[in-house]
Structures are given as C-alpha cells and as structure tokens.
Amino acid sequence: MTQWLAMRRWLMVGLCWLLTATSGLADLLRGTGDLGIVIERTSGQIQVVDTTAQRSIHTVPGLGDLSHAAAVFSRDGRFAFVFGRDGGLNQVDLLRGVLVKRIVQAGNSIGGAISQDGRLVAVANYEPGGVRVFDSQTLEPIADIPAVSASGQTSRVVGIVDAPGQQFCFSLFDASEIWCADLHQPNQPTVRKFRAGDHPYDGLITPDGRFYLAGLFGEDGLSLLDLWQPQQGVQTILNHYGRGEEKLPVYKMPHLRGWAAAGELLFLPAIGRHELLVVHRRDWREVGRIAVHGQPVFVMARPDGRQVWVNFALPHNDTIQVVDVPSLTVIRTLQPGKGIMHMEFTPKGEHVWLSVRDEQRVDIYDTEQMQQVATLPAQYPSGIFFTARAHRMGF
C-alpha cells in the first residue's frame, strides 16, 4: 500500500504539471497580428508587446549590442529578426518569448531585410562589408554578396530593403553604387549595379516598392532609382537637399526611413534646419516647407496619410509635433518627455507608440485627440516595430 500511495502522489504531481504545461500552452495560442517589439538598447533585450491589450507579454534578453537595432518579421508574424550593431542576427519567437537562435554573422552591421516571399533574411554589413543572406527558418547561410566595386574596392553596405521580384536593393557607401540582387535562385544571386551619387549613407523604398532612394553624405541631393525602369539608371533629385550653402551644424543625421509618404506627397526632414521639406512624387520637386520645432529626425505618416508626426534631435528631443497634411500646418506640439527616440503607428493608425527613452517609458497616444491613453515601463526604449510590417514592402 505504501507503494500504491507513493505512486498515487507521483501521478497527481505529474498530472498537475502536465495540466499546467498544457494550459500554459493554451495561453500561448493567440494571433500574432497585434504583436510587436520594443528594443531596450542598453540591456540588450526586447519586450514583446500586445497592441490590443496595450501591455508587455514577454521580455527576451541576450540579443547583444542593440545600438541602432532594426527588425523585420517573418511572413506569419511569429518571428522577429533583430539586427544588432555587433553583427548579430537574432531570431525571436514572439509567441513563446524566447530567443530561438542568435548568430554573429559579421563584425558590424547596419540593418537587414526579409525577402518578398519571406524565405530569406539579408543583412547589410559595415565590417567586412557586403551582404549576407540566410534562410529565415534556420538562419543557415544561403548566399554571400561581397560589395566589391568595379575598381576592386571593398565597401560598407547601408540602406538595404526588400523589393518586388524577390530582390534586395542596397547602397555601397564607399563605392558610391546602388545594387539590386535578384534572389530567385537563392544561392546564386544575380546583381545589377548602378552608379550612384557620392557616398550614399542610407536608403529607402517607396511603399509600392517602385522607387529606391539613397541619401548622400558626399554631396547634396538624393540618388533615385526607378525599379520599373532600371535601364534609366540612377538620377539625382532635389539637388539642394543636404547641408546646403550655409553648412549648418547637424546634431543627428536624420534617418531616411523616417520619411513619410502621404498620398502623392513625401515629407522629408531637412538636414540641419528646423524644417520639413514637402516633395511631390510626380516630379520629385519640392512643393513646400513647413517650419518645425527643431531638427527633425523621424517624419512619419499616420497610415491614412492625414497626419505626419515628427520627433527631433537634441536639444529638442522631448517634443513631438503633429502636421495636418491637408493644410500643411503644425496642429499640435506635445512634450511627452525626454529622449523621444522612435514612433510606430498601429496598422490602422488609431494609436501611435512613442519611446520616451530617458524617462523609461513607452507612451501610447490616440492620434485623433493627440492625447496619451496608456503608458508602459521600459528600460531605455528605442525602436518600436509591429508585426504588420511583415506585409509591407520595404519594412
């Protein structure tokens, strides 16, 4: 009977454990369309957040150096690929809240992209330069694209984006070229190369995947490649865009990805000036300027294109301004707190999430009333990325 009692106790313990494990799994069973991540840079970790409940559901540590970290998502929305400055490529399971795999694929990298079909993740590297391509499920290496220009020069690579036709487009900083690699045959990329302006330092693709634009460090203007007409090569547009004749001090080089496209208008952070430039996509000409509170960093359009939200470089990085697109005027100045690093809109634009780094918070604002509706604690938050990016080109 002693044996029987011991057995029964063991059985009960086992059952309880299994039931707990099972119900734990049931808790994990959920959609991924309303998930996202918040980068906590100094601690090398991310929070997984739920934009419906407006709460954090996991903290995932061990992601390495997350300075200037960026992220893309698997096409099912379950996995985040987080690119660290240390060359780390981190695959995080948002449902279980675990770091599935981490590889250090280069010495220094500056962002990545996921292919149109979701099967490939590409990372743009500073050191040793070039682009490396991995299988998005296993992170096994698939292809290596050394960035060696016609003159034999090895180059740092920046501004990588996915483009239609299973392509990745990116800029060679040192070689002043723009390349588009076709990965239909994943281990045998076909690369088209274009002469660009002087030292492209960042790139973006328009939301329809048609135009690749690179900002230039070495001269004023921007390099534009029309992927519908690549045979035309790279044109220079907005040749007054840059530091300009006055060579103002630039406190923070604005992110090109911080451009906003609202309908046919693009809103660009002027470099070194307290202004936004308004550019019409028809002819890439400036059609207006909007005076703002400081040097703009991110200039982001609400998904319906009716508002543009702007944050600023030091000493104005405690402020957000909201531009009304129909009237091209600033309609609200907010001061959420010190160190506004990034903004991310919910997919249908009802809310925007702000990283308030120096106050250890992520604030959630209603975009209609432009008022705070919730706040979450976070350790020095920087980038915020939601899974809806999985379904958009160039994100």
Added chain:
Amino acid sequence: MTQWLAMRRWLMVGLCWLLTATSGLADLLRGTGDLGIVIERTSGQIQVVDTTAQRSIHTVPGLGDLSHAAAVFSRDGRFAFVFGRDGGLNQVDLLRGVLVKRIVQAGNSIGGAISQDGRLVAVANYEPGGVRVFDSQTLEPIADIPAVSASGQTSRVVGIVDAPGQQFCFSLFDASEIWCADLHQPNQPTVRKFRAGDHPYDGLITPDGRFYLAGLFGEDGLSLLDLWQPQQGVQTILNHYGRGEEKLPVYKMPHLRGWAAAGELLFLPAIGRHELLVVHRRDWREVGRIAVHGQPVFVMARPDGRQVWVNFALPHNDTIQVVDVPSLTVIRTLQPGKGIMHMEFTPKGEHVWLSVRDEQRVDIYDTEQMQQVATLPAQYPSGIFFTARAHRMGF
C-alpha cells in the same frame, strides 16, 4: 500487485493522452499572418489555408448560406468574421479550425466591416435593413442603426466599410443616402447623413480611408464623399459611368470592391462593356480605356500596383487577363479553368490565389512568370480572403 499494475497501465494511458493533446496544441502554436480562408459556398463551409505552405489546414462547416459571403479579420489575425447572405455572422477561430460562435442577426445581409480599433463588427442588412453592431470578441449586440431616411423610409443597406475615426460608412439603397456612423461611444453611434445619387448599390473606400465611393443603380455616375471634407457633401463623378446610352445587357453587375487603385490611377470595370476604365484620382476623370476579353467583374491590383488582374462574367469566366500598368496594355491572357470567381494576392504580391469554382480547385499563380505554381482541391470555391486584410482600411 494487481492494483499496482492496473494503476501503472492507467498512468501510461493518461500520460500518452496528455502528451498527444499537448503536442497537438504545440502544432496549433503558430503565427496567423500567413493564414486565410476559402469560401466553399454550396457546402456552407470554409477552408483555412496557409499561404506559406500553400495548403489547407482546416475545414470548418456549419456557416449557413455562403452565397456572396464576405469576411473580415480580427486585428490579431486569429478570427475570421464571415458574413452570410442568410444574415448569419460567423466567428471562426483560424488556429483551432472551429466555428466559435454563429448568430443569425438579420433575415438577409450583404456584408460587414470591422472597426478601426478592432473591437466592433458591423453588418449591413437587406432585411430588415439597417446596420447592427456587435462586440468582436463575444458577438454580443452593441448598437442598432435603423436605416430610416428623413422621409421615414426604411432602407436596405449596402457597401459598408470601416473608415478612420472609428467610423463605419455605408449606403442606403432605397433612400439614396450615404451615412457615416461614428462609434467612439459604441452604444451611442453618432450618424452623419448625406444625400447620394439614385439607388447606390455598392460602395468602397480608397486604401487611405479618405474617399467613399458608391456605384449607382438608378443613374449613371458614381457618388463620391471626401471624408476629409465631409461638409462638401456628396459629389457625382464620372457621370458617363454606367450602362450608358446603348443600354447593353449586363451579365453580372461588377463588384465595386473589385476596383483597383494602383498609385494615382484607379481601374474600374466598365459596366456591360469589354473594357476597363482608367481614372486619375487627382480629378476623378477618365484618362483612358483598356479593351479586355469580356465584361470585367473583379479588377484587382497587385500590391505594388504594377499589374492589374481581371476576371470576367459569363461566358468568359474561364479567363484571366493581366494588365501591365506602366504601358496600360494587356500582357497575358490565361485560361485557368471554368468559373473564375475571385482572386486574392499574397500581401507582398508574389502570388495570387484564384478560385476555379466549376473545376473544384484553388490555383496559385506566380505573378511574375504568370504561371501556376500550385493547386488545392476545394468544393465550389468562391471568395478568398487573407488575414493581412486585418491591417488595411476598407478590407
């Protein structure tokens, strides 16, 4: 010892069962961003499909009359809300593959929408008319908006869409009005009413959520409401759009939702003619026509706007044509099979899924080569809807 052996056997059976159940649950643990549904009209069921694996993962029966069924998705992408012609509102869990709840909320309904914040599902009714609003989690009734016009007339409601500002916009067929209901206070909708053209029969909203357009049954032209300037009221545009002076026979009234917006151009099915109309969004004027194979039904743009795919009414419903947007010409004519009912692009546009109803198949085409890459069996498939719609306005 007999007791001990019996106990051990029972323990093993229990453990096996629990492990099986647990691993079953682990199989269900997956992202929802690459899921979708295929309506199997005649059997009142849907298939849940995985667009990464290109396979069916569940069949869910019991959804009632699925003639002209439409669907929207919860903001987390886990649940589909399927609107049946019988007034049924079905909530389907895509992960578990089960019908969670079904209510018959009216005698006859014609589609629905989900609110900007994802909390409310609205259904447009023919019988008894009006709009009914439900909690998207529980399907509990939240609000009832009877469609009674100024003259006291009760109206059938069509063309319901979600719009920014937590609104639903829809058309009153009998009363010839367009209404927009603001659901910020869910149980106390605030309704703005606009005089429209004669008998609006369907409506759509542009992808940015700015313009609501209604097709007119009683006259030529379309009713246009600019939600950024609602005080301007409804304008009539394209006043030659309709059956026109020749009053051609119309085999199937085209779906307005079948319009394509590619950049600044809209592609409309001409009514009763073998043509597409090309309209510029700047001034809503026709800028061209494209001759096609039959009377167009759905005219859908690939997500990057570079191609438009068209299907046709009888007797040409075995054919698909692909229009190249830069050149505005038909570049491919495909004959996948009889009864092409619907098309749905993957979010980044690399594939399109086609319902080939009379041949009991769903075909998957690569949009670049315009060739079939896979096929799935399906019972008289009609509508195909992917979860990425959860993140888009008007879908």
